[in-house]
Amino acid sequence: MNNISIYLHWPFCESKCPYCDFNSHVREKVVQEDWLQGYLKNIRLWVSIFQNPKIKTIYFGGGTPSLMEPNIVSDLLEGLYKYYSISNNIEISLEANPSSVEIKKFRDYASAGINRISIGVQSFVDKDLRLLGRRHNSKEALSAVEIGKNIFENLSFDLIYGRQFQSLLDWEKELQFAISLRSQHLSLYQLTVENNTAFGKLFDKGKLKGLPCDELSRKLFMTTNDICYSHGYKPYEISNFALDKQECKHNVNYWKCGNFLGIGPGAHGRYQFNQKRFSYENIKNPETWLNKSFNEDLAINIKKRMSDLDHFEEFVIMGLRLSEGLSLSKMHKNFGKRFDEKILQELIRLGFIEIASNQLKVLQKGKVLLNYITKQLLT
Numbered sequence: 354m355n356n357i358s359i360y361l362h363w364p365f366c367e368s369k370c371p372y373c374d375f376n377s378h379v380r381e382k383v384v385q386e387d388w389l390q391g392y393l394k395n396i397r398l399w400v401s402i403f404q405n406p407k408i409k410t411i412y413f414g415g416g417t418p419s420l421m422e423p424n425i426v427s428d429l430l431e432g433l434y435k436y437y438s439i440s441n442n443i444e445i446s447l448e449a450n451p452s453s454v455e456i457k458k459f460r461d462y463a464s465a466g467i468n469r470i471s472i473g474v475q476s477f478v479d480k481d482l483r484l485l486g487r488r489h490n491s492k493e494a495l496s497a498v499e500i501g502k503n504i505f506e507n508l509s510f511d512l513i514y515g516r517q518f519q520s521l522l523d524w525e526k527e528l529q530f531a532i533s534l535r536s537q538h539l540s541l542y543q544l545t546v547e548n549n550t551a552f553g554k555l556f557d558k559g560k561l562k563g564l565p566c567d568e569l570s571r572k573l574f575m576t577t578n579d580i581c582y583s584h585g586y587k588p589y590e591i592s593n594f595a596l597d598k599q600e601c602k603h604n605v606n607y608w609k610c611g612n613f614l615g616i617g618p619g620a621h622g623r624y625q626f627n628q629k630r631f632s633y634e635n636i637k638n639p640e641t642w643l644n645k646s647f648n649e650d651l652a653i654n655i656k657k658r659m660s661d662l663d664h665f666e667e668f669v670i671m672g673l674r675l676s677e678g679l680s681l682s683k684m685h686k687n688f689g690k691r692f693d694e695k696i697l698q699e700l701i702r703l704g705f706i707e708i709a710s711n712q713l714k715v716l717q718k719g720k721v722l723l724n725y726i727t728k729q730l731l732t
């Protein structure tokens with residue numbers, strides 16, 4: 354039986370946040386029934402590629418999938434169940450924005466089969482939510498978390514830190530508050546200024562004021578890890594924290610280089626077929642993707658067989674993000690590779706990594722330099 358995860362990308366949002374470079378678009382009208390048919394046609398096409406697949410996790414990401422009508426989510430899941438066998442303890446997540454309209458749908462999402470909700474809170478400070486261009490306020494964010502907790506067995510929410518004009522003390526207080534809500538999971542991202550976003554353009558003109566310097570960024574990261582750890586939230590990945598056994602199975606599958614089908618505009622996928630590994634990306638433009646899907650086309654932009662080197666590099670890049678670390682014996686068995694001993698010893702001496710029981714782990718001090726460490730190991 355082939356274990357897989359399914360990622361469904363809903364590419365629409367009510368407005369575009371100034372920091373966001375996800376494949377999200379604002380449209381006046383979206384005919385959701387057409388999208389349902391497009392996804393279902395795509396799913397049917399993929400069935401011919403995977404023999405005997407078993408779905409372990411499903412993730413509705415975006416965009417803003419909480420703009421989907423619950424009956425569309427339900428029909429989509431029904432469609433998947435028709436073709437694929439489903440793991441007993443399947444995890445089915447949906448990303449939600451915390452507006453009051455979307456909160457009202459929570460119960461119907463749960464009835465449709467969603468058992469994990471991930472809420473895009475971003476901040477509990479109204480002035481900062483405005484700076485981030487969000488449409489909700491802190492009261493709605495809190496109410497989404499509280500209502501969601503009573504409905505879903507697993508609730509996560511996202512916060513962005515390292516925001517404009519945010520001091521270390523501000524963030525510590527906000528994080529303590531977030532932790533006091535005892536969600537099962539937290540995703541805590543440092544604000545990244547991406548090219549081709551409104552923030553990126555302001556930054557290039559020197560008009561994005563109040564961003565943290567490198568030293569403050571480092572302190573914010575370290576403090577985030579320390580506070581979460583001391584309150585029972587295990588930092589199991591660079592930006593993800595979970596209470597005992599509440600890690601997001603879907604994302605762990607990505608980081609462990611498992612198979613996953615990406616369906617929807619811009620979604621990525623990876624799969625193994627006849628001992629070969631493939632990667633692909635769906636067409637990004639929503640309308641082009643939908644048209645192609647209607648014409649029984651996989652609507653894929655790029656599809657390629659991954660070379661052993663590509664696969665190895667992905668295995669290392671992803672594995673180093675996980676706190677449990679990278680299995681050196683698995684790396685040797687699967688790729689016939691070992692890291693340069695001199696580089697390993699130097700990274701150990703600097704206190705950036707440790708190796709125990711053949712697992713290479715990036716230590717707290719090294720996590721802020723993850724890109725550098727990865728590059729060193731891959732040279």
Ligand SMILES: C[S@@+](CC[C@H](N)C(=O)[O-])C[C@H]1O[C@@H](n2cnc3c(N)ncnc32)[C@H](O)[C@@H]1O
Pocket residue numbers: 372373374375414415416417418448449450472473474475511512513542543544545546547
């Ligand atoms: C797919 S996105 C958004 C889901 C949902 N539409 C929302 O905005 O709440 C997932 C998460 O990535 C984070 N994110 C997006 N862009 C970011 C950026 N430039 N810097 C840091 N975090 C970012 C946000 O926390 C966001 O909730």
Ligand code: SF4
Pocket residue numbers: 365366367368369370373374375377415416417450473
């Ligand atoms: S951050 Fe979320 S709501 Fe904002 S544009 Fe991106 S995907 Fe849409």
